[in-house]
Amino acid sequence: AQSVTQLDSQVPVFEEAPVELRCNYSSSVSVYLFWYVQYPNQGLQLLLKYLSGSTLVKGINGFEAEFNKSQTSFHLRKPSVHISDTAEYFCAVISSGAGSYQLTFGKGTKLSVIP
Amino acid sequence: EAQVTQNPRYLITVTGKKLTVTCSQNMNHEYMSWYRQDPGLGLRQIYYSMNVEVTDKGDVPEGYKVSRKEKRNFPLILESPSPNQTSLYFCASSSQTGGFGYTFGSGTRLTVV
Numbered sequence: 001a002q003s004v005t006q007l008d009s010q011v012p013v014f015e016e017a018p019v020e021l022r023c024n025y026s027s028s029v030s031v032y033l034f035w036y037v038q039y040p041n042q043g044l045q046l047l048l049k050y051l052s053g054s055t056l057v058k059g060i061n062g063f064e065a066e067f068n069k070s071q072t073s074f075h076l077r078k079p080s081v082h083i084s085d086t087a088e089y090f091c092a093v094i095s096s097g098a099g100s101y102q103l104t105f106g107k108g109t110k111l112s113v114i115p
Numbered sequence: 116e117a118q119v120t121q122n123p124r125y126l127i128t129v130t131g132k133k134l135t136v137t138c139s140q141n142m143n144h145e146y147m148s149w150y151r152q153d154p155g156l157g158l159r160q161i162y163y164s165m166n167v168e169v170t171d172k173g174d175v176p177e178g179y180k181v182s183r184k185e186k187r188n189f190p191l192i193l194e195s196p197s198p199n200q201t202s203l204y205f206c207a208s209s210s211q212t213g214g215f216g217y218t219f220g221s222g223t224r225l226t227v228v
Contacts, residue, residue, distance in 0.1 A: 009155075032215055043205060044158075044219040051214055090157060094215055101146060101165070102173065103207075103217055107157035 002027040002095045004106035012112045013081055021076040021109045023091035032094040033074040034103070035065055039087045047089070050074065061085070086113045117142045121206050121220035128196055128227055136191045136223050138206035146209045147189040148173070148217070149181065151202040158205065164189055196227040 007022040025031060035047040048059025055067040065076045074091060091106040119140045128134055140147065148163040150173075160173030164183040178200055180192040189208075193200060203224050209217040 006157075034216065036219075043221045044207075044217075046216045046218075049214060049216055101209075101211070101215060102160060102163055103148065103209075103215070104160070104174075105150075105158040107155065 002031070002093050002102075002104050004091050004093050004104055006091055006106035006109050008109050009107065010110045010112065012114055014114050015083055016080050018079050019077065019081050019085075019111065021089050021091075021111065023074045023076065023106060025072050025074065025091075025093045027072075027093060027095045029095050033065075033067060034092040034094075035059065035063070035074075035076050036090045036092060036105075037061075037087050038090065038108075044090065047076070081111070081113050083113050083115060085111060087111060117218065119206055119208055119218050119220040121204075121223050124221065124223060126223060126225050128225070130197055130227055131195050134193050134196060134225075136193075136204060136206075136225070138189045138191065138220060139187050140189075140208040140218070141187065142208060142210070142213075142218065143186065144208035144210045144213070144218075145186070146211075146215075146217075147183065148207050149179070149189070149191045150205045150207065151175065151200075152205060152222075153202050161191070161204075196225075198227050201225060201227050 003026045005024045013019045033050040036044040050067045058064045088108045145166045149161040150158040162181040164170045206220040207217040
């Protein structure tokens with residue numbers, strides 16, 4: 001079975017400071033990894049994804065994430081945050097070898113950007 | 116515009132009264148899923164479908180039914196809703212050729228009293 005652990009439920013950070021949102025996954029087979037963002041009272045939007053190839057993945061809005069197979073991690077980073085980045089961020093995994101391609105989410109990290 | 120459309124956006128109903136939440140996508144995606152979102156629990160998968168007439172249970176299927184008679188539609192049925200099904204529901208779709216990046220609907224906020 002696959003699972004995702006987001007280590008921080010809430011992360012406050014000052015505007016223009018860097019941020020890292022941590023994500024660890026558990027799966028016995030190869031994985032595809034995703035980060036989604038949910039702005040207040042909205043649906044989910046795909047930020048970035050890792051399927052294969054380069055372990056550093058760049059997404060929208062200046063976010064990037066690095067796949068680390070040995071540490072089973074996929075942490076999300078941004079070098080300088082804006083007020084508009086205040087949202088909830090979800091890490092998600094698909095176990096590609098399982099045949100079903102089910103997308104499993106972590107419990108989310110609420111990012112609060114402080115002016 | 117490529118999108119997943121859910122209806123209704125908001126619904127208040129009474130315990131035991133059958134309801135259906137519709138979901139439709141216009142991207143010819145083979146995969147579709149239903150999730151419920153509850154505070155502190157993230158998104159939990161209810162059911163998913165890999166293609167027409169192929170559905171399977173997710174992590175929290177109790178009290179829900181789905182059907183996939185056409186590729187574009189994936190309705191969620193609550194035969195006898197109960198208050199513990201009060202939640203925010205999302206439908207999503209994706210394709211293998213699209214790299215499995217799921218597109219989500221805007222959500223349906225359901226309250227069962």
